[in-house]
Amino acid sequence: SLSKGKIEFENVSFSYKGAVGDPVIKNFSFTCLPGQTVGIIGSTGAGKSSLIQLIPRFYDVTSGAIRVNDIDVKDWDVKELREKIAVVPQKNILFTGTVIENIRWGKEDATFEEIADASKVAEAHDFISAFPEGYETRLGQGGVNLSGGQKQRVSIARALVRKPEILILDDCTSAVDVATESRIKESLKRYAENTTCLLIAQRISSVMDADQIIVLENGEMVGYGHHEELLKSCKVYQEILQS
Numbered sequence: 001s002l003s004k005g006k007i008e009f010e011n012v013s014f015s016y017k018g019a020v021g022d023p024v025i026k027n028f029s030f031t032c033l034p035g036q037t038v039g040i041i042g043s044t045g046a047g048k049s050s051l052i053q054l055i056p057r058f059y060d061v062t063s064g065a066i067r068v069n070d071i072d073v074k075d076w077d078v079k080e081l082r083e084k085i086a087v088v089p090q091k092n093i094l095f096t097g098t099v100i101e102n103i104r105w106g107k108e109d110a111t112f113e114e115i116a117d118a119s120k121v122a123e124a125h126d127f128i129s130a131f132p133e134g135y136e137t138r139l140g141q142g143g144v145n146l147s148g149g150q151k152q153r154v155s156i157a158r159a160l161v162r163k164p165e166i167l168i169l170d171d172c173t174s175a176v177d178v179a180t181e182s183r184i185k186e187s188l189k190r191y192a193e194n195t196t197c198l199l200i201a202q203r204i205s206s207v208m209d210a211d212q213i214i215v216l217e218n219g220e221m222v223g224y225g226h227h228e229e230l231l232k233s234c235k236v237y238q239e240i241l242q243s
């Protein structure tokens, strides 16, 4: 359908329960069209993670509305909603078990081919294959300890194997070098061509080729556009570039 993967924020404000002071997200409106890649950038504490957690309803908006595929998230069956959305969180969420168990988590019927394909896109296939036991390698206790960047790539493979309509990467390539990150993004374009991608990042290079970039500061959108536009018009964006 035409609205598959569409996300709309309408005058969304959000405060964590019991929090005093200013809301974490303030009167935020935005439409992300199906298949678009949208970068979200802003300094630490700007509200980027809080913002994206509202989409799969990990938290509910305080006021305003969020619609996924033209339907208010409050009217979705939460399980169905979450099946459409894959979030790769900032913090590594791998468990003690084999690599393949970790990637298959959330999509138990994934075939080996699907798992290997997703891992290739996430630039994880080569290092996994280099282990003597390959995808059967145990992670964590009594097994292999992956580097921070390797863990992030396995987490991305886990999200991709689910073939979500909406893919949210929350600063999950921070420990991956720029060249590898750039290859992942290139492969993603093909693999997730019709997938809506939200890409939270700290560095400009991570979002500069996105269709649209949101600049967030203190819970407010202070810039919106593509890289060239923001370079000219958005002071906060220029500052991030120089930092």
Ligand code: M5T
Binding pocket: 016, 019, 024, 042, 043, 044, 045, 046, 047, 048, 049, 050, 051, 090
């Ligand atoms: C925005 C507060 C946080 C900050 C603001 C996740 C979380 C955040 N906060 C809470 O009170 N409780 C929570 O569970 O909300 O934080 P954020 O959304 O994490 O911002 P960010 O993603 O832009 O920051 P970073 O550092 O991940 O780039 O006041 O205390």
